[in-house]
Each structure stands twice: as C-alpha cells, then as structure tokens.
C-alpha cells in the first residue's frame with residue numbers, strides 16, 4: 001500500500017525531492033508512540049533539522065497508519081506560528097520521514113521537570129503568558145474546526161525564544177469530517193460526526209495501558225467514550241496544564257495508569273487553596289466534569305475573557321518577550337529563616353487538615369515530593385502545599 005502511495009506523496013514546495021542520504025543523523029532526541037525523533041544535519045542546506053522517522057511495518061502492526069497520514073495532513077494544511085513547521089516529508093522502502101524544524105530547547109515537559117527538580121515553579125506571570133499562548137492555539141483550532149486531542153507538555157516544544165510550538169498531530173481531527181485513507185483527505189462525515197472510540201477501546205484494555213504514554217491529560221468523556229464535542233477534550237487538557245503550572249504536578253496522577261484513570265473518572269481533585277481566586281476559579285471552570293458546562297466549549301474567547309487573563313494582549317503575544325521564567329527555589333535553611341517573618345501571614349492552622357490528608361490518601365493522588373514556591377508579582381510567598389488545605393475548597397466535580 002505504501003508503494004502505491006509513493007507517487008502521490010506530497011512533495012510540498014521542494015524542487016529537489018529529499019532523500020535520506022541528504023541527512024546526517026546526529027542523535028536520537030525523542031521517542032513517542034510510533035516514531036523516533038532524531039537530530040540531523042541537512043547536508044545540502046547545512047542546517048539542523050529534526051527527523052521524525054516512522055517504521056512502516058511497525059506502524060501497520062500498531063494499526064496507526066492513519067495517524068501518520070493525519071499528522072502529515074494537519075502539519076501541511078494548518079500553518080501557524082505556534083505550530084511546528086513541517087519542512088518536507090518523504091519515504092524510503094521501510095520508513096516514513098518527516099523533516100521538521102529543530103528546536104534545541106526541547107519540550108515543555110522537560111522544561112517543567114527541570115524547574116520542579118529544584119523545587120521551583122513558574123512565576124505567575126510566566127504561567128499566565130504560556131497559558132495565553134496556548135489559548136491562542138486553541139482559538140486557531142476553533143477557527144479551523146480542528147482538535148488536537150493529545151495536548152500535554154510533552155507535545156509542546158519551546159522555540160529559541162522559549163515560545164510554544166505544538167507538535168504531534170497524530171490524534172488530531174477535523175470536526176464533522178473523517179479521514180479517508182484512500183484519498184488521503186478529510187471527507188464529510190456521512191454518519192453525522194460519528195465518534196471515534198479508538199482511545200476508549202485502548203483505555204479499557206489493561207494490556208495496552210502502558211503503550212499509550214501519559215494519560216494524565218485525558219478528559220473523563222474521552223475515557224467514558226461519551227464525547228459530545230471533541231473541543232471539550234482540548235479544553236480539559238488545557239485545564240490540566242494550567243493546574244500543573246500552578247501546583248507543580250497534575251491533579252489526577254495515580255500510582256499507575258489504572259489509578260489515574262479511576263481518579264479522572266471520579267473527577268475529584270485537590271486544589272491549593274492559597275492560590276489567587278482567579279486562578280482557582282478558572283481551573284475549576286476548565287476542569288468542570290460536565291463537558292457541556294466547561295468554560296470555552298461554546299467559544300474559546302470565553303476563556304480569554306476570564307479575569308485571570310486580564311491585561312493580556314492576545315494578538316501580540318508571539319512578538320512579546322516571555323516574562324522571567326521562574327523563581328528559583330530557596331534552600332531549607334532559608335525557608336526556615338524566612339518562615340519566621342512569613343509565618344503569621346501565610347500559615348493558619350486548619351482543623352480539617354488531617355481529614356483532608358485522609359481523602360487525598362483514599363483518592364490515590366500522588367502527593368508532591370517537593371514544596372513549590374509561588375510568586376505572585378512582587379509578593380514572594382511560600383506555600384507549603386500539603387499542610388494548608390481546607391475541606392470546603394478542595395474537591396471539585
């Protein structure tokens with residue numbers, strides 16, 4: 001089948017059809033659900049590129065042929081400054097190769113991990129900036145009627161100015177259309193936007209749980225297979241990312257994938273009560289269990305108009321400088337020194353503390369192994385996460 005496709009394969013605007021011999025592989029920089037990503041030198045142009053190399057046999061074995069073509073289709077047809085640029089693609093007998101612009105700053109997941117490893121957390125302003133940039137992408141998706149369906153920090157790259165670039169469109173869809181493997185096009189969905197239960201089947205099959213990568217960003221309706229409008233899934237993932245930026249971890253992470261799935265299905269999550277009101281309010285509205293009530297389901301601009309984004313000029317974000325990255329964490333000794341002066345203001349003993357601890361245990365939600373430092377503008381404030389929670393403000397459906 002791939003051989004038949006060969007002639008039809010898009011050449012993009014390249015005059016010289018690229019071949020694997022034009023590229024010198026340097027090192028592997030990523031491995032995902034079906035592809036391996038290599039840093040390579042384009043020996044003709046003397047520049048660095050990323051090659052996403054997909055083994056055709058493996059692809060067919062996994063039943064993911066369609067995903068590879070969808071990824072190609074999406075990257076060719078939907079260009080945006082916050083979406084990775086596909087430079088060209090070609091195939092060899094055994095492999096499909098996507099040539100993509102290379103970004104040495106890697107993905108957002110590793111960036112967050114680095115910050116978390118020194119007990120840090122992104123500053124309020126930086127989080128706000130990145131979330132606004134992600135919203136611009138969601139608005140673009142809305143305008144084009146597309147959904148990504150796998151939004152997570154591992155699928156977001158950071159460019160040389162630390163702006164965000166979305167990658168990995170393997171699971172993307174055009175709403176109301178379905179991909180036709182024969183014509184390699186999206187065609188009108190005759191079955192009235194029939195839902196694809198692909199993910200659901202995989203999620204219900206325990207044997208496959210480890211194959212599907214991180215599932216912490218998946219919406220309950222995706223797990224339950226009762227999606228009304230796919231857009232709700234991207235909004236949910238966006239909400240999980242927002243939660244993660246302000247807590248240093250995701251809300252439903254369990255001991256293993258099964259636990260995580262149970263936690264998502266259950267829908268309850270813990271939120272740091274010390275966060276500013278507008279942060280908590282928006283997180284709750286995004287992680288609203290009812291997909292029909294989720295903020296943004298009617299219009300992404302409803303999220304943009306939330307108080308949290310006050311002062312953001314969405315149109316100019318890409319040209320702006322990303323605000324200072326993060327507040328470096330302070331050492332334990334500094335923490336205790338500061339604690340004396342901060343104590344009264346920041347810490348109040350809460351009678352419900354132990355009760356809450358129990359609920360967190362029962363929910364199997366992984367508790368953080370670090371103390372995030374929050375910085376809200378100039379007021380540097382330290383929040384010792386697992387001590388100061390109150391029942392009424394903790395769990396949301």
Ligand SMILES: Nc1ncnc2c1ncn2[C@@H]1O[C@H](COP(=O)(O)OP(=O)(O)O)[C@@H](O)[C@H]1O
Pocket residue numbers: 029030031032033034035036037050052084100101102103104106107154155156157167168170
């Ligand atoms: N253009 C690129 N530049 C730098 N790193 C990349 C690039 N594309 C992918 N990567 C790295 O490879 C990882 C997997 O890429 P992705 O396209 O998500 O593959 P998969 O579809 O297999 O998940 C990313 O998380 C990132 O770390």
Ligand SMILES: [Mg+2]
Pocket residue numbers: 032033154155168
């Ligand atoms: Mg990926």
